[in-house]
Amino acid sequence: MKGYNFAYLDEQTKRMIRRAILKAVAIPGHQIPFASREMPLPYGWGTGGIQVTSAIIGPDDVLKVIDQGADDTTNAVSIRGFFGRVAGVRTTTHTAEASVIQTRHRIPETLLRPDQILVYQVPQPEPLYKLEPSRAATRRRHALAEYGEMHVRLYEDITRFGRVATAYDHPVMVNQRYLMSPSPIPAFDNPKMHRMPALQLFGAGREKRIYAVPPYTDVRSLDFEDHPFHPGRAPHCCELCGSTTSYLDEIIIDDKGGKMFACSDTDYCESNRSDAA
Amino acid sequence: MAYVAVKGGEAAISAAHSWLAEARRGARDVPALELAQIKEQLSRAVDRVMAEGALYDRDLAALAIAQAQGDLIEAAFLLRAYRTTLPRLIDTDPVDTGAMLISRRVSAIFKDLPGGQRLGPTTDYTHRLLDFSLETAGAAPAPVPAAAVESIEKMPRVTDLLGAESLIENDPSGDETPRDLTMEPVEHPAPRDVRLQGLARGDEGFLLALGYSTQRGYGQNHPFVGELRVGEVPVSIVPPELGFAIEIGDVMLTECQMVNQFGGSKTAPPQFTRGYGLCFGHADRKAMAMSLVDRAMRAAELGEDASAPAQSVEFVLSHCDNIEATGFVEHLKLPHHVDFQSELETIRAMRAEARETLKRAEALGALKRDETKRESETP
Numbered sequence: 197m198k199g200y201n202f203a204y205l206d207e208q209t210k211r212m213i214r215r216a217i218l219k220a221v222a223i224p225g226h227q228i229p230f231a232s233r234e235m236p237l238p239y240g241w242g243t244g245g246i247q248v249t250s251a252i253i254g255p256d257d258v259l260k261v262i263d264q265g266a267d268d269t270t271n272a273v274s275i276r277g278f279f280g281r282v283a284g285v286r287t288t289t290h291t292a293e294a295s296v297i298q299t300r301h302r303i304p305e306t307l308l309r310p311d312q313i314l315v316y317q318v319p320q321p322e323p324l325y326k327l328e329p330s331r332a333a334t335r336r337r338h339a340l341a342e343y344g345e346m347h348v349r350l351y352e353d354i355t356r357f358g359r360v361a362t363a364y365d366h367p368v369m370v371n372q373r374y375l376m377s378p379s380p381i382p383a384f385d386n387p388k389m390h391r392m393p394a395l396q397l398f399g400a401g402r403e404k405r406i407y408a409v410p411p412y413t414d415v416r417s418l419d420f421e422d423h424p425f426h427p428g429r430a431p432h433c434c435e436l437c438g439s440t441t442s443y444l445d446e447i448i449i450d451d452k453g454g455k456m457f458a459c460s461d462t463d464y465c466e467s468n469r470s471d472a473a
Numbered sequence: 474m475a476y477v478a479v480k481g482g483e484a485a486i487s488a489a490h491s492w493l494a495e496a497r498r499g500a501r502d503v504p505a506l507e508l509a510q511i512k513e514q515l516s517r518a519v520d521r522v523m524a525e526g527a528l529y530d531r532d533l534a535a536l537a538i539a540q541a542q543g544d545l546i547e548a549a550f551l552l553r554a555y556r557t558t559l560p561r562l563i564d565t566d567p568v569d570t571g572a573m574l575i576s577r578r579v580s581a582i583f584k585d586l587p588g589g590q591r592l593g594p595t596t597d598y599t600h601r602l603l604d605f606s607l608e609t610a611g612a613a614p615a616p617v618p619a620a621a622v623e624s625i626e627k628m629p630r631v632t633d634l635l636g637a638e639s640l641i642e643n644d645p646s647g648d649e650t651p652r653d654l655t656m657e658p659v660e661h662p663a664p665r666d667v668r669l670q671g672l673a674r675g676d677e678g679f680l681l682a683l684g685y686s687t688q689r690g691y692g693q694n695h696p697f698v699g700e701l702r703v704g705e706v707p708v709s710i711v712p713p714e715l716g717f718a719i720e721i722g723d724v725m726l727t728e729c730q731m732v733n734q735f736g737g738s739k740t741a742p743p744q745f746t747r748g749y750g751l752c753f754g755h756a757d758r759k760a761m762a763m764s765l766v767d768r769a770m771r772a773a774e775l776g777e778d779a780s781a782p783a784q785s786v787e788f789v790l791s792h793c794d795n796i797e798a799t800g801f802v803e804h805l806k807l808p809h810h811v812d813f814q815s816e817l818e819t820i821r822a823m824r825a826e827a828r829e830t831l832k833r834a835e836a837l838g839a840l841k842r843d844e845t846k847r848e849s850e851t852p
Contacts, residue, residue: 200558301812361823
């Protein structure tokens with residue numbers, strides 16, 4: 197795009213971000229502070245993910261952007277359009293065709309490969325912030341691997357509700373060392389992070405943090421032996437493709453209680469339907 | 474099918490942008506606003522957008538205000554997003570506010586002082602009566618000649634006068650290069666140079682509320698306006714190939730030196746301490762609020778009890794940026810249905826379990842009632 201560098205950010209900024217990414221990959225699950233830039237999209241819209249994508253994308257990459265699992269949600273459309281405009285890269289909605297996938301709130305149903313990179317948009321990189329709002333204090337907790345409070349919180353949920361009440365952004369332990377926010381993906385997606393062949397990068401623009409899970413790294417959802425982690429989904433099948441294993445959106449279709457369930461991952465759903473046809 | 478309703482994001486976005494452009498222009502029979510009018514006649518809005526947008530450019534600020542339909546936070550965001558793409562060519566020399574071409578200068582702690590008090594273009598003593606004569610674009614007000622400014626050297630900063638008697642803490646200028654909070658992530662506890670940068674581009678409303686809270690007892694503070702000055706200062710750079718300073722322009726600044734009580738400590742005798750506010754444009758409110766909050770954040774450094782929100786460096790700096798704040802608050806309107814779905818499933822499961830528990834408890838209660846009944850019926 198005229199007047200702007202390839203993929204919007206200038207090369208110095210990209211280098212700064214790449215250094216943060218390298219550090220993040222070297223210390224899986226550890227949050228690396230970086231000098232996040234103001235982007236032409238608002239904070240909260242995925243500025244962290246956009247900066248990471250901008251720093252790693254090359255002219256030969258094929259980009260897929262999803263929000264809530266879908267390629268056609270407004271924000272996904274907007275971010276895909278942004279990179280189409282400032283980088284001129286090829287974009288796709290097919291998970292298998294993409295080399296870089298930027299996501300908000302979901303991990304694709306299709307298994308990712310070692311030659312793919314999954315970039316998460318992260319609103320709140322600090323998994324402990326509800327227990328301790330000071331980031332200076334939580335940094336100390338991470339340094340000492342002092343995560344007892346989080347276990348106590350989960351335990352309190354179990355005593356009060358009989359189950360862990362966290363349905364999304366369920367904290368994970370990465371490489372047996374750092375407690376990490378998986379970003380607000382549903383607990384259903386957490387197991388997909390464990391030993392994923394693809395590199396997983398996490399960008400939090402407003403909070404100015406980058407972190408990573410290298411390929412084939414252990415990612416365990418926090419739980420107890422007698423209360424194992426429970427990834428939930430709606431107990432239905434997709435009304436469009438019939439999948440009984442995918443994560444489902446519940447769509448209200450009238451004002452008389454009518455609803456239908458359909459795959460949140462639109463690409464997965466469409467390819468299921470074309471396979472059946 | 475209903476599911477189709479969630480598709481078509483691309484067409485919807487494009488249509489929304491067209492509608493926005495239409496709404497921005499407003500009724501066609503009203504002449505379009507010219508940027509020069511915004512720059513000249515809405516100059517306080519321009520000042521605020523430059524301060525919070527962290528870019529001194531009156532023309533671009535006027536453009537941003539027009540583009541944002543007068544939404545000043547949105548305008549500041551437009552300016553920031555542009556600023557971030559600009560190359561950093563050189564750092565200027567520190568500006569000398571003592572050499573300011575004063576348009577306004579008031580001190581609340583002395584009745585008169587060298588150089589005198591100068592009200593300048595202030596609303597301070599206007600009566601807030603709607604001026605209906607402005608309803609019709611009338612003739613320009615009759616010009617009134619301003620009182621002549623004595624030489625700038627005769628208008629020293631009040632804090633320098635107090636400093637001569639050591640009544641106020643020394644504020645030595647350091648040689649170290651200040652950190653740049655836009656180029657390095659802020660780490661807490663942030664030093665004062667970073668704090669002042671954050672406050673200078675912080676939200677006026679947020680700083681106003683926090684400064685106000687210190688006056689009402691949330692963080693002890695006994696402030697006096699030592700001096701508030703507004704005017705233009707020259708900006709100089711030293712190009713490496715020249716090796717000496719050249720002036721490249723002037724910027725309008727508001728500076729507030731707040732003077733605060735301090736009881737002294739083991740190492741320092743009782744003396745006044747400083748709270749400092751500096752921002753782009755003519756902005757008494759912003760500079761004063763900033764100086765209150767700056768002083769409040771020095772609590773720990775001065776050995777004072779630091780328990781109020783305004784005294785927490787991390788709290789203030791993490792929340793004073795309105796571009797960050799508005800982004801995160803407003804992002805809640807983006808789709809969150811995947812997370813909501815997981816919450817729905819959890820709450821349904823929890824309700825089902827609660828119903829089961831209730832049913833079991835009721836059944837147990839009924840059983841017990843039956844038992845007691847049988848027992849009482851047994852002769």
